[in-house]
Amino acid sequence: MSSDLVIDVRNLNKRFGTKHVVRDLSLQVSAGEIYGFLGPNGSGKTTSIRMLCGLLTPDSGSGTCLGHDVIRQTAEIKREVGYMTQRFSLWEDLTVRENLDFVGRMYGMRNRRDAVGAAIDRLGLGSREHDLAGSLSGGWKQRLSLAACMLHEPRLLLLDEPTAGVDPKARREFWQEIHELAATGVTVLVSTHYMDEAERCHRLAYIAYGRLLARGTAAEIVAERALGAWTVSGDELAGLAPKLVPLAGVDHVTVFGSQLHVTGRDREQLARSMEQAARQYGDYRFAPAAPGLEDVFISMMDNARDDRQ
Amino acid sequence: MTLGQLSWSRWYGIVVKEFIQLRRDRLTFGMIVGIPVLQLLLFGFAINTDPKQLPTAILAADTGVFSRTLVAGLRNSGYFDIQRQAHSEAEALSLLHSGEVQFLVQIPEGFSRRLVRGERPALLVQADATDPAATGNALAALSGIVDTALSHDLRGPWAGLQPRPPPVELRVHRLYNPEGLTQYNIVPGLLGVILTMTMVLMTGLAMTRERERGTFENLLSTPALPLEVMTGKIVPYIIIGLVQVTLILIAARWIFTVPMQGSLLALYVVVVLFIAANLTLGITFSSLARNQLQAMQLTFFFFLPSILLSGFMFPFRGMPDWAQALGSLLPLTHFLVLVRGILLKGSGLVELWPAVWPILLFMAVVIAVGLRFYRRTLD
Structure with a gap:
């Protein structure tokens, strides 16, 4: 079992000054898996990823990445991991091809020319290969970054919010690419804020305030949380929402277009409140619903914040 | 800590990248050629320590x-x-x-x-x-x-x-610069000052620029080693330094008619040494500084004493001992001795050894500090 694990770290901790950014992070990712890494801004996702690829040294904890020790063998890890940073971090004053050439040289690739050519073809960068990277739009930059971090054929890709600020079509193509890569045996750890992307991952981990709060498949995480959810439809929803918030058992009321989405941790209490509200506000239709991943994460985030205070 | 093996291919890759970036940065490139010519003409003609009329x-x-x-x-x-x-x-x-x-x-x-x-x-x-x-x-x-x-x-x-003749007949020979022309002293000195400024500043900015633009994270995530990055970034600037020196020497010879008594080869050996010393300092500054502004401030912190205490502007021997000691730490002080010695006096490297080793020592110390502070991780 453990030989199958590409990432296997236990109790990683990282502090910056007095800020405890990552607390006791344990993570196991199997080969060929697309592993989603979720959590609010500032939750420690980027720091965790940087520790995995040897850019940051954990204060404590242990583990391996591709079989190399995350503390002592960072040089080996760097050679075999492809890391895509959150911000575009290639050289804006180099062209697409020059960037890829440079990255190829950094990994000491023998067949650099062929590999760069292949990467350009594969990601459809051919028409832009002589453009300066700085002149590319967000979607093209993201493709270039992906091409750069897979150039040396790493066995593990660490992607830090790769699709932030990218249009839906480019995102879809991007995920297509990720799934094709995973099919060839590459393991992918990807952090994201998008729920639709989270659902495309094989497994997920949710991290908030430096703590890992949940992990498993999307369905497992939703089921485990056992959140109650109701939808309310009708006219003038905006006026109704504030009246539902103070009801017992209601944690969140969110407007989704022509529906209100009401969730609560206490399913029975929520059901009682909703049935009573249904009688009181006869113009609206109240119906139980299946909670989504987003409901679960928002609920967990609130709990985590309460724990911290 | 595993050091790994230095790789020529990686090193070459960094050199190529620096050259491409430099070529695209028109303003910087213009400054590199423009600054020495402008300063030389300006100061060479303007400064006169023997004012008349x-x-x-x-x-x-x-x-x-x-x-x-x-x-x-x-x-x-x-x-x-x-x-x-x-x-x-x-x-x-x-x-x-x-x-x-x-x-x-x-x-x-x-x-x-x-x-x-x-x-x-x-x-x-x-x-x-x-x-x-x-x-x-x-x-x-x-x-x-x-x-x-x-x-x-x-x-x-x-x-x-008639005034009576003094009991002793005084004979004074003004050697190496009999007419006391300021240019002869200033122009070779400018060589050192211009190199100090451009070399330290350019390289000081080189690494902090990577950090500011976020590309440093990418560089760090590759297997590139600190020594490869540092030296790879230095090479283009060595060549630029040599171009600057050649421009200045041509102007010195044909515009300011500064005598060139010594060997040109010895001069270039000394120049390369001096350039290397300044570049290592610049790279070290950029490892210490968090952003380009800090790198700039560090450069000026170094540049002012270099001008004032090195003997470029004011006579070195006129300073109190402690100031001379301080000035002796600066590579420019020794470079001035070297370049004036070679150009005006025709001295050879063997005679000038006392001014060579302090620059070597300076370089060794600075490299050690730089490697110590090069951040291999983002911590």
Whole structure:
């Protein structure tokens, strides 16, 4: 079992000054898996990823990445991991091809020319290969970054919010690419804020305030949380929402277009409140619903914040 | 910590990247070529430590032959440009006070008469000595000027008034720069100053730029080693430094006619050494600094003492011991000795060894510090 694990770290901790950014992070990712890494801004996702690829040294904890020790063998890890940073971090004053050439040289690739050519073809960068990277739009930059971090054929890709600020079509193509890569045996750890992307991952981990709060498949995480959810439809929803918030058992009321989405941790209490509200506000239709991943994460985030205070 | 193996291919990749980036950065590139030429022409022509034709006022209460001779002598020396004839002492002093003239020469009443009588009349010269360098040479030349001017007129019956020759005949040879031309001293010095400024600044910015733009994270995530990155980034600037030096030397030879007594090869050896020392400092600065602004500040923190304490602007031996000790830490101090020695005196590297090893030592220490502080991780 453990030989199958590409990432296997236990109790990683990282502090910056007095800020405890990552607390006791344990993570196991199997080969060929697309592993989603979720959590609010500032939750420690980027720091965790940087520790995995040897850019940051954990204060404590242990583990391996591709079989190399995350503390002592960072040089080996760097050679075999492809890391895509959150911000575009290639050289804006180099062209697409020059960037890829440079990255190829950094990994000491023998067949650099062929590999760069292949990467350009594969990601459809051919028409832009002589453009300066700085002149590319967000979607093209993201493709270039992906091409750069897979150039040396790493066995593990660490992607830090790769699709932030990218249009839906480019995102879809991007995920297509990720799934094709995973099919060839590459393991992918990807952090994201998008729920639709989270659902495309094989497994997920949710991290908030430096703590890992949940992990498993999307369905497992939703089921485990056992959140109650109701939808309310009708006219003038905006006026109704504030009246539902103070009801017992209601944690969140969110407007989704022509529906209100009401969730609560206490399913029975929520059901009682909703049935009573249904009688009181006869113009609206109240119906139980299946909670989504987003409901679960928002609920967990609130709990985590309460724990911290 | 695993150091891994240095790779030529990675190193070459970094060099190529730096060159491409440099080529695309037109302004920087223009500055690299423009700065030395501009500064050389500006300072080479502008700076003069032996100022002549200084504005002078005369307050003459005597119009005798000796007074006229004296005034002519002052004028002929080249140091004094007699612009004003004052008519009262108050007027004369106000000219000096307002800065309109640098010198005030007062010839007292009955000067010629008393001189003939052998009464040794006083000749008062008042100087605005706020800037000692501006008045120094003129004042030093003064007694000679007076003696030679008068010696023509003190003939026949007055021959007895001729100044007596001193008991010792003083012979002074001004070697290496007999005419005392400032250019000969300034132009080779500028070589060092320009290199210090551009080399430290350029490389200081090179690494912090990566950090500021976020590309450093990418560089760190690759297997590139600190030594490869540092030296790879230095190479293009060594070549730029050599181009600057060549430009300056051409100008020195053909525009400023600075003599080139020593071997050009020795000069270039010394130049490469000096460039390397400055580049390692720049790279180290950029490892210490968090952003380009800090790198810039560090550069100027280093640049000012380099100019003021190295002997480029003010005589090194004129400084107190502690300041000389401080100045000895700076590579520019030693480079000035080297480049002036080679160009003006024709010295060889063997004679100049005492000025070579401090630069080597400086470089070794700076590299050690730089490697220590190069952040291999983002911590």
